Amino acid sequence: MIDIKNLTFSYGDKKILKGISLNVENSEILGILGPNGSGKTTLINVLDGYLKKDTGDIIIKGKNIEKYSRKELARIMGVVPQDMIPAFDFTVYEIVAMGRYPHLGIIDPISDNDERLIFDALKKTGTYDLKDKSIREISGGERQRVFIARAIAQDPAIILLDEPTSNLDIRYQIEILEIIEKMREGGKTIVMSMHDVNLAIRYCTKLALISDGKIYAIGEPDIVINEESIQNVYGIRGKIIRNGGNKIAYILPEKFNGF
Amino acid sequence: MKKISGIKFISISIVFFVLAIIISIGIGPVQIPFLTIIKELFDPNANGPYHIIIWELRLPRILLASLVGASLAVSGVVMQGIFRNPLSDPYITGTASGAALGATISIIAGLAALNIYFLPFLAFLGATFTTILVAMIASYSSGPKSENMLLAGLGISIFFSAIVSYLMYMNGKDLQTVFYWLMGSFSGAQWNYVYIMLIFAVPAIIILALIGRDIDPIMIGEEHAYALGINVKKSRLLFFVLSSLITGLSVAFSGIIGFVGLIIPHIVRIITGPNNRVVIISSIFLGGGYMVIADTIARSLNIIEELPVGIITSLIGIPVFLYLLIKEKGYWR
Numbered sequence: 001m002i003d004i005k006n007l008t009f010s011y012g013d014k015k016i017l018k019g020i021s022l023n024v025e026n027s028e029i030l031g032i033l034g035p036n037g038s039g040k041t042t043l044i045n046v047l048d049g050y051l052k053k054d055t056g057d058i059i060i061k062g063k064n065i066e067k068y069s070r071k072e073l074a075r076i077m078g079v080v081p082q083d084m085i086p087a088f089d090f091t092v093y094e095i096v097a098m099g100r101y102p103h104l105g106i107i108d109p110i111s112d113n114d115e116r117l118i119f120d121a122l123k124k125t126g127t128y129d130l131k132d133k134s135i136r137e138i139s140g141g142e143r144q145r146v147f148i149a150r151a152i153a154q155d156p157a158i159i160l161l162d163e164p165t166s167n168l169d170i171r172y173q174i175e176i177l178e179i180i181e182k183m184r185e186g187g188k189t190i191v192m193s194m195h196d197v198n199l200a201i202r203y204c205t206k207l208a209l210i211s212d213g214k215i216y217a218i219g220e221p222d223i224v225i226n227e228e229s230i231q232n233v234y235g236i237r238g239k240i241i242r243n244g245g246n247k248i249a250y251i252l253p254e255k256f257n258g259f
Numbered sequence: 260m261k262k263i264s265g266i267k268f269i270s271i272s273i274v275f276f277v278l279a280i281i282i283s284i285g286i287g288p289v290q291i292p293f294l295t296i297i298k299e300l301f302d303p304n305a306n307g308p309y310h311i312i313i314w315e316l317r318l319p320r321i322l323l324a325s326l327v328g329a330s331l332a333v334s335g336v337v338m339q340g341i342f343r344n345p346l347s348d349p350y351i352t353g354t355a356s357g358a359a360l361g362a363t364i365s366i367i368a369g370l371a372a373l374n375i376y377f378l379p380f381l382a383f384l385g386a387t388f389t390t391i392l393v394a395m396i397a398s399y400s401s402g403p404k405s406e407n408m409l410l411a412g413l414g415i416s417i418f419f420s421a422i423v424s425y426l427m428y429m430n431g432k433d434l435q436t437v438f439y440w441l442m443g444s445f446s447g448a449q450w451n452y453v454y455i456m457l458i459f460a461v462p463a464i465i466i467l468a469l470i471g472r473d474i475d476p477i478m479i480g481e482e483h484a485y486a487l488g489i490n491v492k493k494s495r496l497l498f499f500v501l502s503s504l505i506t507g508l509s510v511a512f513s514g515i516i517g518f519v520g521l522i523i524p525h526i527v528r529i530i531t532g533p534n535n536r537v538v539i540i541s542s543i544f545l546g547g548g549y550m551v552i553a554d555t556i557a558r559s560l561n562i563i564e565e566l567p568v569g570i571i572t573s574l575i576g577i578p579v580f581l582y583l584l585i586k587e588k589g590y591w592r
Contacts, residue, residue, distance in 0.1 A: 101488060
C-alpha cells in the first residue's frame with residue numbers, strides 16, 4: 001500500500017530524515033515511535049506531501065506520490081494533523097463536511113450521498129450529538145474525534161495520524177485508539193506517530209522505531225520492543241512485563257538517574 | 260450570541276441592499292417620492308420631471324457605491340481568510356498604496372485635469388503593478404506559508420506610501436486634491452465606471468462566491484487544507500489575484516475607503532459564523548448597501564462641501580462593530 005525508499009528531508013541545513021525505508025501493507029496499523037525530535041511528525045508531513053522530500057521515493061498504491069494531483073491524493077489518503085484549536089467557530093458538522101471536499105468539484109454542493117457519509121462518520125466517532133456545536137467549545141478528546149470523523153468522511157484507503165492521543169487522558173486515549181482499530185478492521189491502512197510506547201504496542205500491528213532520523217527497527221511490536229531497543233533509542237532502562245503467552249503487556253521504566 | 264442561519268442572513272442582507280438603493284435614490288437636494296422612483300425605475304416609458312436626476316445623477320453614483328462596497332467587503336473576507344489574519348483588509352497586499360501612487364502622479368503631473376479617465380487608469384495601473392510585485396515576491400519565497408505574502412504586501416505598502424507622502428510634500432498646491440482622493444469619494448461617478456465594474460468586478464465577485472468554500476479549510480490550517488486536497492499556494496494565489504482585481508478597480512474609481520473591507524466581514528462572521536460562502540454572499544449585499552447609505556449621508560450633509568465617504572463609513576460603522584465585539588467575546592481566537 002505504502003512503499004518508502006531512502007527518504008531524506010532537511011530543514012535548511014538540518015537533516016531530519018536520513019534515509020528512511022519502510023513499507024506498509026493493506027489493513028495494517030503502523031505505529032511510528034521515537035523520542036522527541038527523532039522525526040516522527042516530519043515523516044508524517046513528508047508522507048502526505050505537505051513537506052517536500054529531498055530525495056527518495058514514496059510509492060502509494062503502486063504509483064509515485066509525485067504523479068498524483070493534490071486532490072487525487074486526498075481521495076486516497078486522509079490526514080489527522082496534530083491537535084490544535086482552530087481560530088474560527090466552524091461547527092462540528094462543517095468540519096466533518098470538509099472531508100467531502102476532495103470528492104466535490106469546486107462549486108458542487110454537498111449531495112445526499114455526501115451527507116450520508118458525513119453522518120456516518122459522526123456516528124462512528126460518537127460525535128453526532130455534537131454536530132451543531134462549535135469546534136472551539138468541545139473538549140480535546142472530542143475535538144480529536146471530530147478530526148478523525150473528517151478523515152473517515154473523506155473515505156480514503158490510507159489514514160495518517162500525527163500523535164492522535166497526545167494531551168488526552170487515558171480514557172480518551174483508549175477511545176481514540178479503538179476508533180482507529182475499527183477503521184483498520186473496516187479495511188483502512190493506518191500510519192500514526194505516537195508517544196506512548198505501551199499503547200502503541202497494544203494497538204499497532206507493526207511498529208517502526210525511529211532514532212535520529214533513521215529507522216532503528218521495524219516489525220511486529222513483540223520483536224521491535226525489547227529492553228535493548230528501549231535503552232538504545234530512548235536512553236532509559238526498562239523492564240518488559242509479559243502478559244500470558246509471550247505478548248508484551250507493558251514497559252516499566254526504571255528511574256532515570258541520568259544526570 | 261445565537262448564530263443566524265446562512266440563508267436567513269443572506270435574505271436579510273439582500274432586502275437591506277435593495278431598500279438602501281431605492282431609498283437613497285429619493286434623497287438629495289431634490290426629494291423624490293418613493294412611488295415616483297419605482298415608476299421611473301421599472302416603467303420603460305416613464306419620463307417624468309425626475310427622470311434625469313434619477314438616471315443621470317443619482318443612479319450611476321449609487322450603483323458605483325454599491326459595487327465598490329460589495330467589492331471591498333468581499334475582498335476583505337477573502338484576504339482575512341486566506342491569510343488567517345483578522346487585521347487583513349483589501350489593501351493589505353499593497354493595492355491601495357500602488358493605486359495612491361498612480362493617482363498622485365496623475366494629479367501632480369496634471370494628467371487628471373486633462374481627461375477624467377487618466378486618474379482611474381493610472382490608479383488601476385499602480386494597483387495592478389503592486390499586486391504582481393507582491394505575488395512575485397511571495398512565489399519566490401518558499402513554502403505554502405502565508406506570512407511571506409503578507410509581509411511583502413506590508414513592505415511594499417509602506418514603501419509606496421512614503422513616495423506618495425514625498426510627492427505630496429513637494430507639491431503643496433495639489434495637496435488637497437490628492438488628500439481628498441485618498442479619503443475616498445464617489446463624487447466623480449459615471450455610468451462608464453459602473454459598466455467597467457459590471458464587466459470586470461461582478462464576474463470576479465461571482466467566482467469568489469462560488470469557489471469561496473475552499474477558504475474554509477485554509478482558515479483551519481494550511482496542513483488541514485493540504486490534507487483535504489487543496490493546493491494551498493496555488494489556491495491562495497488565485498484568491499489573491501481576484502480580490503486584488505476588485506480592490507484595484509474600486510480604488511481606481513473611488514479612492515481609498517476604509518472600514519467596509521475590514522469590518523463588514525467581521526460583522527457578518529460574528530452573526531453567521533465563519534462559513535465562507537455564506538460570509539461572502541452576505542458581505543456582497545451588506546457591504547454594497549452600507550456603502551450606498553454612507554455615500555448618501557456624505558453627499559447630503561453638505562457641511563461646507565461634500566464629505567469624503569470614508570469618514571462616514573467609519574464614524575457610523577465602528578460603534579456598531581465595537582458593540583458586536585463586546586457582545587461576542589473571543590470571536591477571533
